[in-house]
Amino acid sequence: MGQTLIEKIISKNVGHPVKAGDIVTVNVDYCMIDDIMVPFAVQKFEEMGFDKVWDPDKVVLIYDHFLPATQVDDSRHFRVGDEFARKYDIKNVHRTDGICHQLMTEAGYVKPGHIAFGTDSHTVTYGCVGAFSTGIGYTEMAGILGTGQLWVKVPETIKIEIDGTLPGNVTSKDIILKIIGDLTASGATYQSIEFTGSTVEAMSVASRMTMSNMAVEAGAKCGLFVPDDKTCDYCKIDYSDEVKELVPDNDASYSRIIRLRAEDMVPVMACPSLVDNIHPVSELAGIKVDQVFLGSCTNGRLEDLRTAATILKGKKVAPFVKLIVTPASRKIYREALADGTLEILSDAGAIITTPGCGLCCGRGGGILSDDEVVVATNNRNFLGRMGTSKVQIYLASPATAAATAVAGVITEA
Amino acid sequence: MGKIFKFNKDVDTDQIIASQYLLFPTIDEMKAHTFESLNSDFASLVKPGDFVVADENFGCGSSREQAPSVLKALGVKAVIAKSFARIFYRNSINIGMPVIVSKELYDSVSEGDEMELDLKQGIITVGEKTFQCTKLPAKMQEILDQGGLIASLNN
Numbered sequence: 001m002g003q004t005l006i007e008k009i010i011s012k013n014v015g016h017p018v019k020a021g022d023i024v025t026v027n028v029d030y031c032m033i034d035d036i037m038v039p040f041a042v043q044k045f046e047e048m049g050f051d052k053v054w055d056p057d058k059v060v061l062i063y064d065h066f067l068p069a070t071q072v073d074d075s076r077h078f079r080v081g082d083e084f085a086r087k088y089d090i091k092n093v094h095r096t097d098g099i100c101h102q103l104m105t106e107a108g109y110v111k112p113g114h115i116a117f118g119t120d121s122h123t124v125t126y127g128c129v130g131a132f133s134t135g136i137g138y139t140e141m142a143g144i145l146g147t148g149q150l151w152v153k154v155p156e157t158i159k160i161e162i163d164g165t166l167p168g169n170v171t172s173k174d175i176i177l178k179i180i181g182d183l184t185a186s187g188a189t190y191q192s193i194e195f196t197g198s199t200v201e202a203m204s205v206a207s208r209m210t211m212s213n214m215a216v217e218a219g220a221k222c223g224l225f226v227p228d229d230k231t232c233d234y235c236k237i238d239y240s241d242e243v244k245e246l247v248p249d250n251d252a253s254y255s256r257i258i259r260l261r262a263e264d265m266v267p268v269m270a271c272p273s274l275v276d277n278i279h280p281v282s283e284l285a286g287i288k289v290d291q292v293f294l295g296s297c298t299n300g301r302l303e304d305l306r307t308a309a310t311i312l313k314g315k316k317v318a319p320f321v322k323l324i325v326t327p328a329s330r331k332i333y334r335e336a337l338a339d340g341t342l343e344i345l346s347d348a349g350a351i352i353t354t355p356g357c358g359l360c361c362g363r364g365g366g367i368l369s370d371d372e373v374v375v376a377t378n379n380r381n382f383l384g385r386m387g388t389s390k391v392q393i394y395l396a397s398p399a400t401a402a403a404t405a406v407a408g409v410i411t412e413a
Numbered sequence: 414m415g416k417i418f419k420f421n422k423d424v425d426t427d428q429i430i431a432s433q434y435l436l437f438p439t440i441d442e443m444k445a446h447t448f449e450s451l452n453s454d455f456a457s458l459v460k461p462g463d464f465v466v467a468d469e470n471f472g473c474g475s476s477r478e479q480a481p482s483v484l485k486a487l488g489v490k491a492v493i494a495k496s497f498a499r500i501f502y503r504n505s506i507n508i509g510m511p512v513i514v515s516k517e518l519y520d521s522v523s524e525g526d527e528m529e530l531d532l533k534q535g536i537i538t539v540g541e542k543t544f545q546c547t548k549l550p551a552k553m554q555e556i557l558d559q560g561g562l563i564a565s566l567n568n
Binding site for chain 2: 023036037039040044047048049066071073074076077118119120121123134135136137138139140142143146147151153185186189190219221274276361362363380382383384385389
């Protein structure tokens with residue numbers, strides 16, 4: 001019996017063949033702690049009685065949710081993190097560089113075949129480069145800090161094969177939203193998803209990131225892409241034989257295989273207040289919006305900002321709409337500045353904010369109140385996430401978000 | 414015996430403890446806001462030994478360990494659901510709070526019913542009815558038996 005991609009990655013890590021259902025202890029290539037969880041992970045690390053971090057160079061601290069601080073207690077998290085980094089000689093500390101899930105691959109940490117864990121559920125994002133990465137709690141993170149290891153159950157795999165050419169107004173965001181709608185919010189729980197087919201092969205790594213990022217919204221443990229030459233360019237490594245081995249076998253065993261045709265896809269949205277409440281944008285057209293949010297680890301990359309700029313060029317955001325644009329990282333911010341993207345967005349009336357999680361986790365500028373409607377490009381529309389529990393959050397692609405910002409009502413791009 | 418508090422499917426971690434409360438330095442300060450958006454009286458009504466019973470996919474969403482931690486701090490004895498989200502499930506075991514899968518319980522009981530749980534035998538009793546629940550994998554039972562991951566690593 002052949003192996004799935006996740007079985008290959010874990011086998012390589014532990015040094016013997018594994019199959020779905022096995023419980024094994026893996027060696028951690030990188031672990032990431034975000035600002036929200038730093039004080040808790042540090043406290044648990046101390047309670048466990050460790051006197052050193054297993055490998056300081058494999059630990060990455062990233063401040064993003066609380067940056068810049070909006071509440072007086074936020075900076076305590078930065079102080080605790082800085083003190084921990086100083087005490088245990090951790091040099092990989094990103095204090096103002098952007099969102100953790102963008103930086104873990106962009107800054108050159110996680111590479112194809114790696115195993116990584118983070119204290120945030122969207123750690124699944126690094127599946128975009130063919131790495132196994134997933135979110136854990138802070139107590140388990142404290143265990144990793146001390147030991148460099150974690151036990152995992154090798155997951156079963158759902159294979160999703162997407163072939164063909166996407167219509168012009170459909171993006172990888174629409175694909176993953178459709179998949180979550182089909183699977184439901186718990187349809188892939190405990191499982192790995194393998195995304196394959198000619199449509200995803202033709203995608204940029206940035207577009208793949210959007211899909212890996214949201215795999216967890218269907219409950220998945222990870223959402224993987226086979227690494228290719230584009231992945232290696234992005235990760236600044238050679239497309240070596242070792243990377244080429246990271247491919248599922250033809251006779252691998254899957255719990256489920258789903259086949260989709262790109263030509264059948266339409267722009268969709270997740271409606272309030274469940275990520276699997278998916279409807280075509282055309283059915284929702286005309287709903288008045290108060291705010292549009294373009295950003296997050298799901299869709300705050302250069303190609304997302306450029307897509308929006310193409311639609312917004314020479315136009316103005318509707319007068320009653322606040323368009324908030326938050327690049328996912330400083331690098332993206334600089335690139336969008338250099339190529340004129342930010343100028344177009346600003347001319348159209350966008351509020352451009354500092355890189356970070358921003359409004360996605362309800363901590364950045366743009367909190368909404370009862371009965372207000374926001375169209376957002378991030379990954380969760382949970383009740384109360386961006387303000388009161390009566391805020392209506394619709395999740396959409398950057399193209400849908402930009403078209404909606406101009407019209408002031410939900411609009412298909 | 415403990416009282417049952419029932420919750421629907423897909424209860425996410427933001428609903429269990431919203432992100433604005435995560436900056437409180439201790440779990441004890443957060444716990445008063447447990448389930449605030451769903452049932453603002455929950456934290457004042459729940460008593461040590463009570464149970465949370467839920468439909469499918471309990472604890473979906475973020476990786477915040479504060480979600481099972483506030484439930485434990487309020488004295489919730491166990492969460493029994495048709496299914497759990499992955500990270501919530503692991504976090505619960507690691508802090509030493511039992512999470513139990515039962516496909517039947519949710520549809521057979523009402524809010525406020527009194528129930529008894531025999532964790533070792535995997536049996537739930539509500540009035541005249543008894544329910545068999547799924548046992549944990551050995552690795553997890555070992556961590557839970559020792560009172561969570563910290564105790565387990567210290568041993």
